[in-house]
Amino acid sequence: MIRIDQIGHITAGLDSGKYVRVDELPDTPPSYLILMAHDKDFERGCGDYWVEDHSALEQFFSESGWEISWGISPNPQRRPSA
DSSP states (O other): OOBBTOOEEEEEEETTTTTEEEESSSSSSEEEEEEOOOESOOOOOOOOEESSSSSHHHHHHHHOOOEEEEEEOOOOOOOOOE
């Protein structure tokens, strides 16, 4: 199942080892932005894809062959040392 607004770690398929997050855009009907990065904080090696609707989102994920471990938490904000 594709999860919206959650971070996932791609464990198999194209881009294995990267992180992914899907954002639903406020279009009518909604379109989707698929964000990818090398790290779970989305600070290194970032890129994105856009798909027109939920059907296109499902097709994108199917073609990628991704297996995803969902529910990854970003690193907590670190305070600068005094």
